[in-house]
Amino acid sequence: MTGADGVVRGRVAMGHHRLLATVVGTVRVTRCAWRAPNVGNLYPADAVLSLPAVRHSAGLAKLAVIEAVRGSFDTAHAAITARCGQVIGKRQIEQLVAGAAADVDAFYAAQTLLPCTACTVLAISVDAKGIAMRPEALRPATAKAAARARATFRTRLASREKPARKRMATLGVVYDADPAARRPHDVIAVPGGRGGQRRLRPRPRAERKWLCGSIITGPGTVIAKVFDHAEARDPAYARPWVVLVDGARHQLDLIAAEAARRGIAVHIVIDFVHVIEKLWAAAWSLHPPAAPAAEDWVAAHALALLAGHTDHVVTALTAQATALPSRRRDGIDACIRYLTNNAEHLRYDQALEAGWPIATGVIEGACRHLIADRFDLAGARWGLAGAEAVLKLRALTANGHLDDYWRYHLAQQHDRVHQTRYQDGYALTT
Template sequence: MRQLLQDHLDLRALREEQAARTQRPLVVGPDRLARTRLEMGHQRHLATLFGTVTVRRCAWRRPGTANVYPADAALSLPRRRHSYTLARLAVLESVRASFDAATEAVCRRCGPVIGKRQVEDLVVDAAADIDSFYQARIPTPCTADTLLVLSVDGKGVVMRPDALRPATAKAAARPGLFRTRLASGEKPARKRMATLAAVYDAESAPRRPHDVIAPPGGRHGRRRLRPGPHATAKWLYGSVIDDAATVIKTAFDQAEARDPGHRRRWVVLVDGARHQLDLIQTEAAVRRVTIHIVIDFVHVLEYLWGAAWSFHKSGDPAAEDWVAVHALRILSGGARHTAEAIDTQARSSNLTGLQRQGANACIRYLTSKGPFLCYEHALTAGWPIATGVIEGACRHLIADRLDITGARWGLAGAEAILKLRALISNGDLEAYWRFRLAHEHHRLHQGPDRGGYSLAA
């Protein structure tokens, strides 16, 4: 196959030389200046799926200007040595495993055509047009009754020292208490926070509190549980370079593209981080859109379990019923009453300061996040109340690839892998690759497309 491709390229070169001698076409460069001098025998190497081949072509020259190669535009040759199809293979291997494993997989299939550093460069180049792709894309419209759900979360990525944010780099440079290990409470200061956003559509699915939490003692009978809303048309986006405000703005851009008239009900699911809540509310105010913020109920359950161990011994089965009672009350709209009940029980139990830590944390959380714990309205209206979509995205997009053992990331590589994994999860790789090839052709070979030929190897 490599020899067949080489013969094909040699035949094209012979025909180009014959046409150049006989027809002497007028060749104009991107600077709109004509090249009148012909020089044959110029060549470059091209690494393909079948191995490395040599592309011979004619150069049209003009003193003081760059050469023009019409064959490069006709073949749509890439800027680097590696063909676009080989670059696509390198991207697919890199997003699922380490760069070392990706290089080994490509070379096992195609021969020694690429090195690890070249794979990294191809991945960074491949992600360059993702933002432009989504800005130009028009989402499929939905009816006004379909929920529009947004969710935001963050997860740390271990970075190289030169890629840390200034505050983290300053903390990392500060000497610790011990030379060989971290003291209690110390953090290694090696991570940079990546922010992820999800936007999806969902049909409302009304439920009752008992559909979410089993009553004390477990479920009995054969009453079928009402299912929750199902996410459709899911769109994921993330960034290590951009801050949370920029990612949230991008998520709102995607939401407005789906509902430009603000006719749908916007539900925003978060884990309760104050910084994220402030940014979300500010962005909604700027766009004059009404949003309904719901805090992830799973986070509330974690605080309830923390409070349960203030009143029960470790491993006590009664703690489960205690959590179920209070969880059902919160789902029924009694978050404030639950906080008061826990405080009253803590006072009557004469708990010490250490024993009250879990109870106090739960009370503070329920009190401070009270406006966003109106689960009775969310369940009646059929809204989602858990951030499973964005939590799963954090695990899939970041933990499964960026958090592999021993990985230390630079900004460009981490950003490219994160965006490419999100793109593939969205099911947009094929459409994006066509978009990228068209834009790359325009960048490298300005002017009319001479034949529309593209190399498929």
């Protein structure tokens, strides 16, 4: 037996064994060792059986992934113990999950996607959400700020003090949507509410959603990954590309730069729900708390924005703001700045006529599902590698690709563990 080092192992020793923890308990694997002086042993049976380098089997590793991505590591350990007995510890579950995510990026890079018709909207959305991290996992600026902060009290937090520091994770989504043209009052009711029996036109429906995310890399890397996947869906740029964002300036700059680098014409649309919130903030500058008239005021200006009259809304708000004392103008001034700075991305009349989505509900839901439901468990503080692995595996599971990925991952793991040890490697067959 010749190893990858070129040394021939000409002696064989019988009865070598190793323990393997599986879903049916711990088993003893006995095999032959091929030996030579001053070099490591080779175990061809390990390659034929594609045994892992660690003690835990591939089936147990997949079970650990399934349980760990949907609940805490303690819950995963309890579920595995109830099903398989005492075959694995909590720390080993964390290690298996971290190793299981090693091939996610390569898996998606190797995928071939089916094309859609040229009229189908290709929608892209990006957002960020914080995860409570251990001190050593914070970004340098956040860690420096945390080190400077001093607690006011010994036994409780003072006003605006936080119990933990967070690191921002960036999420991206790509999905298809058939165009669904609408009118402004299909989106929001006219002042006073809707009347009659007229049926509302349906909104575009998100289909074939693909999610990704990262806490280690910055938003620029995630945006590039999202554009890579979108290009795989539409390599000829024949479809309308619609990018939905919440108005964060750094995201807008990164998206514009990525689109320009690739020579892609994208239509950037600011989330209409965020615009509504700005209008409500302005309404409380003009109306007393809980005044019913505020709702009609917001509805009137929202309908004007949906009709494409952003300049008229800004002019009206500016005129109303001049009559207010400076102490009451914060909300309305912030709304005016927001509408003015993002006017080029508020062409809702064109978006509605073309049948495009105008809200970021898909990525907002992804932030809640991928991060809040798993990472915001009480008392959870994350390390960098564990958070990255769980985030990628939750996105993979949400995409419905776990089984396909696991076959790919096992093949890649076989190459890393066994193929590299032999001059004539053993290929993994299915």
